[in-house]
Structure formats: C-alpha cells, structure tokens
Amino acid sequence: MTGAGQGIGRAFAHALAEAGAKVAVIDLSADRADEVARELREKGAEAISIQADAADESSVESFVRTTVQAFGRLDIAVNNAGINLNSAAEEATLEEWDMVHNLNLRGVFIACQHEAKVMFPQGYGKIINTASMASMIVPHPQKQVSYNVSKGAVVSLTRTLAAEWADRGIRVNCISPGIIRTALIEESEALAPLVDEWVSNIPAGRLGEVGDLQGAVVYLASEVSDYMTGHNLAIEGGQTLW
Numbered sequence: 001m002t003g004a005g006q007g008i009g010r011a012f013a014h015a016l017a018e019a020g021a022k023v024a025v026i027d028l029s030a031d032r033a034d035e036v037a038r039e040l041r042e043k044g045a046e047a048i049s050i051q052a053d054a055a056d057e058s059s060v061e062s063f064v065r066t067t068v069q070a071f072g073r074l075d076i077a078v079n080n081a082g083i084n085l086n087s088a089a090e091e092a093t094l095e096e097w098d099m100v101h102n103l104n105l106r107g108v109f110i111a112c113q114h115e116a117k118v119m120f121p122q123g124y125g126k127i128i129n130t131a132s133m134a135s136m137i138v139p140h141p142q143k144q145v146s147y148n149v150s151k152g153a154v155v156s157l158t159r160t161l162a163a164e165w166a167d168r169g170i171r172v173n174c175i176s177p178g179i180i181r182t183a184l185i186e187e188s189e190a191l192a193p194l195v196d197e198w199v200s201n202i203p204a205g206r207l208g209e210v211g212d213l214q215g216a217v218v219y220l221a222s223e224v225s226d227y228m229t230g231h232n233l234a235i236e237g238g239q240t241l242w
C-alpha cells in the first residue's frame with residue numbers, strides 16, 4: 001500500500017488489515033509509515049513500514065522486494081500515492097507536469113510492472129490503483145490540468161494492464177474517489193476555500209470521508225471481485241451525475 005501514511009492510503013491499510021491482510025505500509029515519510037504500521041499491529045495485524053519514493057524506480061523495486069521477503073508472497077498491491085498541484089493550464093509549468101506525472105502515472109506504471117512480475121508465477125494477484133473522479137469529469141472551479149490528465153491516464157493504464165494480464169490471473173482495477181476530506185484538500189490553500197461550492201454540486205450533499213472508500217478496497221482485494229477487471233469504481237456521492 002503506497003501513500004499509506006495518512007488519508008486515503010491509511011484508511012485502505014486499516015481496512016485491509018481488519019479483513020486479515022498482512023500489510024506493508026509504504027510512504028515517503030518514514031515517521032508516518034511507522035506510525036500507521038504501529039496502529040495496525042496494535043489491532044493484531046501483521047504490518048511492516050517502508051520509507052520509499054513511489055515515483056522512483058529503484059525505490060519501487062526495493063519496496064516490492066522487501067514486502068515479498070517479509071510476507072513470502074504478494075497477493076494485493078494498492079498503488080495509491082499521488083499528489084495534486086493547482087495551476088491554470090496556460091500557466092502550468094513542465095516541472096509541475098513532470099512532478100505530478102512522475103508519481104501519479106509513471107510511478108503507478110512502474111509499480112504495476114514490478115508487482116505483476118511477482119504475481120505471474122503465483123497465477124493470481126489483485127492490483128488496485130487510486131485514480132480520481134477527475135478521470136471522469138473536470139472538477140471545478142479549481143484548475144489542475146496535470147492532475148486531471150494523470151488520473152485519466154491511470155484509468156487507461158488500468159484497463160490496458162487488466163486486458164493484458166487477465167489470462168495470467170491478475171486483476172487490475174481502480175478506485176476513483178470524489179472529493180474526500182483529507183490533508184490533500186484541507187492543507188491546500190487553493191482547495192480548502194472551495195468546499196462549500198463543491199458541496200452544492202454533490203447530490204449526496206457532503207464531501208466524502210475516507211471511511212466511504214474502505215469497503216471498496218476490501219471488495220477489489222478479495223476473491224468476490226475476481227470476475228471484475230479493468231473497472232474504474234467511482235465513489236463520489238453522485239458528483240459525476242450533475
């Protein structure tokens with residue numbers, strides 16, 4: 001589980017641990033990863049923490065190897081780490097574009113490759129990528145061209161890998177959260193003031209909470225979803241409907 005030190009990744013890690021998974025808590029922040037792994041062990045789960053940059057290929061290779069060494073196999077991989085930077089499209093720099101794509105898309109691709117190579121000999125595996133509602137609509141009024149494009153591409157990546165790897169027992173799906181109340185929103189000067197406007201565009205009448213997503217990750221990680229692959233599961237309070 002990448003980006004598991006806080007927010008959606010932390011909630012996913014708790015949900016999978018409660019469902020019986022052994023969890024490698026992977027985050028750029030060693031402190032956050034350690035803390036979440038400790039929370040999981042306090043619940044009686046097996047968990048390790050790994051500090052890693054999910055945008056860097058040698059880090060990705062290393063966290064996959066460390067996880068397999070710790071637990072003996074890799075059944076479920078959740079590629080969740082992502083960042084959002086806000087700029088008007090005509091002003092977005094290539095540095096911003098590269099930074100966002102290097103983690104949100106290129107990092108997810110690299111991780112999927114390394115994870116699948118462990119799963120192929122097992123003949124089974126579940127890969128779950130965190131995309132975004134931004135893969136389906138253009139969220140507004142914030143301007144986030146790099147993010148929107150990267151998340152649209154995560155859906156295309158997920159569909160492509162699902163098609164290529166289905167015959168080897170690998171299922172690849174993604175979850176597209178709507179606007180979820182996490183630090184990504186609350187600590188962003190550009191995004192935090194927009195909450196009231198967003199809520200007026202959400203049929204469910206509120207922002208999402210990380211708990212709204214936990215059942216979905218357990219479903220996609222478990223055998224009951226074995227006939228589902230290449231799917232983009234939107235959980236957005238109906239925001240894509242209006």
Ligand SMILES: NC(=O)c1ccc[n+]([C@@H]2O[C@H](COP(=O)([O-])OP(=O)(O)OC[C@H]3O[C@@H](n4cnc5c(N)ncnc54)[C@H](O)[C@@H]3O)[C@@H](O)[C@H]2O)c1
Nearest residue numbers: 003005006007008027028053054081082132179180182184
């Ligand atoms: N919050 C939302 O409304 C929302 C909506 C749709 C999609 N998402 C997606 O969900 C995922 C998680 O979002 P969140 O809201 O929990 O974010 P967050 O910022 O609260 O947490 C992200 C975590 O990822 C870690 N991280 C950042 N860069 C990393 C890197 N290079 N390598 C490893 N770890 C790294 C951070 O340290 C942090 O612990 C992201 O992919 C995001 O795009 C979030």
